Amino acid sequence: MLPDGSGLDVCEQLSSVETTPILVMSAHxxxxxxxxxxxxxxxxxxxxxxxxxxxxIKSHIAN
Structure with missing residues (x-):
């Protein structure tokens, strides 16, 4: 429900280039x-x- 795209698209893009942990939160x-x-x-x-x-969040920061 982002104004200019999908959170799933953002997640997919980040996971293909970043090593930062990704935490997804959704109601839908x-x-x-x-x-x-x-x-x-x-x-x-x-x-x-x-x-x-x-x-x-703390578990991923500690790693």
């Missing part, structure tokens, strides 16, 4: 839907638990 997709276009390091479904989000 499931991990199965997302994995057809890109392979994020993690997926969080909205609505989300803020503590879980922070744990996910």
């Amino acid at each position: 997709a499931t991990l199965k839907d997302i994995e057809t276009k890109c392979r994020p390091n993690n997926f969080i479904q909205k609505p989300f638990d803020i503590e879980n989000l922070l744990r996910q």
Whole structure:
């Protein structure tokens, strides 16, 4: 629901050139839907638990 494209397209582009971990958050997709276009390091479904989000971010920063 981005104004100028799809988050899945952004994820696909990033995963093809970046080594930065990708965390996808969506209210309208499931991990199965997302994995057809890109392979994020993690997926969080909205609505989300803020503590879980922070744990996910911290786990990737620590690596």
